Amino acid sequence: MTLWIFQRLLQAALVALAMAALLFLALQLIGSPVETLLPAEATHEERLRLIRDLGLDQPLHIQFLMFLKGMVQGNLGVSYVFKEPAVALILSRLPATLELALFAVLLSLIIGLPLGLIAGRRPHSLTAQTIMTGSILGFSLPIFWVGILLIMIFSVWLGWLPSSGRGQTVMVLGVGWSFLTWDGLRHLILPAFSLSLFNISMVTRLTESGVREAMSSEYVKFARAKGLAPRRILTVHVLKNVMIPVVTVVGLDIGTTIAFSVVTETIFAWPGMGKIIIDSIAALDRPVIVAYLMLVVLMFVLINLVVDILYRLLDPRIRLQGE
Amino acid sequence: MTAPMLEIRNLRTEFATDAGRVTVIDEVSFTLNRGQVLGLVGESGSGKSVTGFSIMGLIDPPGQVSGGQILFKGEDLRTLPEPRMRALRGNRIAMIFQDPAMTLNPVLRIDTQMIETILAHEKVSKTVARDRARDALGMVGIPSPEERLRAYPHQFSGGMRQRVAIAIALLHRPDLIIADEPTTALDVTIQAQILAVVQRLARDHGTGLIWITHDLSVIAGLADRVAVMYAGRIVEHGDVDTVIRTPRHPYTHGLIGSLPSRNPRGQHLKQITGTTPAIAALPQGCAFRPRCARATEACLAAPPVTQTEGRLLRCFHPVTEGEAA
Structure with a gap:
């Protein structure tokens, strides 16, 4: 029974990983959050800084690893609206x-x-x-x-x-x-x-x-x-x-x-x-x-x-x- | 002479269908004494199982026992209210079913299924009931019964499951056990073991046994009397030795003639031509007439029951002693 539960947990982790990958890809399709976040009168420097802060200047696979890391740590970013951890x-x-x-x-x-x-x-x-x-x-x-x-x-x-x-x-x-x-x-x-x-x-x-x-x-x-x-x-x-x-x-x-x-x-x-x-x-x-x-x-x-x-x-x- | 333990008189069971009421068994009569074994033989659909369930009072709508009497120790079971009938079932009259894989509830442990049977009829403590369940398992030859009580049905083999079902039937030392083809689903070796167990227990406890089967060879070794059913009626009924050695009804004669052991090696097996008629569309007169080589005009009328030398027969043209079997 213990072994069986362990196997099932492993399967569960794989399913979660697959879902995370799907979710990450879907997010790429929605487009960049930069436009929503920046005020209309933002300068070019402000825009570049935000992109760097969000890690959007990194290659895609690095972004995905960061995304996974945040997920494992229970940190998926701060809500844009409520300014609280999501x-x-x-x-x-x-x-x-x-x-x-x-x-x-x-x-x-x-x-x-x-x-x-x-x-x-x-x-x-x-x-x-x-x-x-x-x-x-x-x-x-x-x-x-x-x-x-x-x-x-x-x-x-x-x-x-x-x-x-x-x-x-x-x-x-x-x-x-x-x-x-x-x-x-x-x-x-x-x-x-x-x-x-x-x-x-x-x-x-x-x-x-x-x-x-x-x-x-x-x-x-x-x-x-x-x-x-x-x-x-x-x-x-x-x-x-x-x-x-x-x-x-x-x-x-x-x-x-x-x-x-x-x-x-x-x-x-x-x-x-x-x-x-x-x-x-x-x-x-x-x-x-x-x-x-x-x-x-x-x-x-x-x-x-x-x-x-x-x-x-x-x-x-x-x-x-x-x- | 005391009254027999079980006396069936003119039992009739009907089923309501879209095409009207269909009589599945009719004019079924026989008696059974304590310790006696009656073999009820017939093809599929001949009404032998329905006879068993009619005695148990387990015919469900659209079926209905619509005529006759079932006298059990002098009391007509048909007139008993359901609670009193329920008190007899599993207690004085027990039943063993055909397929041991289906009769035990797959999700309940064996002890649960045995103890509930005891508690349904007797006020005893669970511990006492459990001990009796264990003893019953031992009695039917199940090794280490104490451990097996805690098992689930799927952990048993088919033969062992049937032993459990027999143990359940024996829990209250019933007066009558109706066994509905209990060995049909089992291997031949297991079949012989089960037969031996039941025969011994029935003899030891003086239990009357109705053994329903299509296998004449089983009946020959087990039963005292045999009743052959065809299309819902008993066509021949008598001592097992007499009937099997000298079958008089053409149907019984054909059945026995078709046994492989009766046929010379290398020849085609003898068979009864044709198939059992649909119960809703029985031929007029004798139901066996279309398949019978001896049939004449007279057979268009229903044959009366004749009684000779303790044998009941329902035929106009019985096979005579001189003819080859």
Whole structure:
């Protein structure tokens, strides 16, 4: 297991390196940041100094090595707009996005799994068909529209839930968290739900098809022949098998959810990474964009690793020999 | 004379399909006493597995047991409410399935799958249940059962998995075990071992056994009585020696005649021409008629059951003793 984790870490490092190279090339295509940085009335000397300071006078491969060196040291430059180190800026917004994304994933499991179990157990019932039809809506409705609709219903008409911001936060480990206060939790519900709608549908459908397959399997028939109660069959025999694909897909989706919380954060004015990346793209704030992208890459790689490990815990068949 | 442990009377099971209700088994009747072994023989689709699942009460919609009685120790299982039926399943009546690779849950350890079976029917501590599970594994000949309890199904070979399934079936010393082709998916050597294990255990515990198979040679060495099924009906039913030595129904006769051991070396194997009819489109009268060399006009009517010398037969033109087998 240790050796296997080490190998996976090595793979992860290679993926990160490849992504860094791609990112560096993409940056060359955007063009020089010099024009954005210099005031219009700058002299030729000022321009040359800036180019030297940024290292843009060096050959490309040296620039790439400097870029890598900065990345390893956690130094990706200073934001042109905020005048703060870009990595620190992104990291300061990370908890808000993580909170939103993880809460959304949690919601998708809390809602999606039971719905899928109900639908899969009696696939021809009216309840099951309603759930399955509803899940198509969850797949196909655009997030921004759902978000606006939710704000209209629950904030404007009913006035039950706030429509923007994080509300009151509590400092834990030097970071502010919303979900620990009642007010913060109320702020979290609408954005998290609209972000999780797609995942709820996906988990529901995955669970449903998994349950249907498992229910007609020989091992479930054998479990029934053993005289087990239906409840135990569903929650132990079926659920544990169904969890394998669900964990894989949901795990991989945490990364996507974080990356695509951009839209939700914009609609609900949630002060996370997604909001800052949109602002930074508008302002061509290169260091921040780079920091954000590299962070997302690292997160994807790490989440993949965790999913692989979880997968092994769930499915004994893919554990290595001799463990 | 006491009532038999199991008595099936005119069992009928139907499946609802798009083309209407299809009768998969009909007029199935037999009895089984404690310690007796009944071989249920037939081709694929003859309804032998459906008979087994009907007794277990495990026919799922669109299927339905729609007629007859299943008297188990004098009580009709068809009238039992599901919770009471569930209390019998795995406890008094156990079942062994065909493919050992599919019957054990791949993601649960063997101890989990055994202990839950005990706890489903008895209030004992987990430690006691675990000890009993270990003993059951030892009884079916699994080496170092204590360690093997902690293993997952994929860590066992096919034969060992079937032994585990048999151990699970034996946990509560059932009165009846229904074995649905339990050796079909196994090597011949493993087959013989499994047969020996089951035969010994059934004899020691006085367990009644219904052994479903398409393999007549297995039945010859194992069963006391044999019932041959064709297209959902029992066509011949009697003592295993009598039926195999002197088959009377043309179908049984053909089955036995087609065994390789009955055919002279170097000649083409004898076979029954044609194929099993689709259960939804059975021929009128005797279902075997289109494949039968002895069929006449009379066979357009359903043949009645006749009883001679303890043998039940469903044929107008049975093979007589004098004819060559």
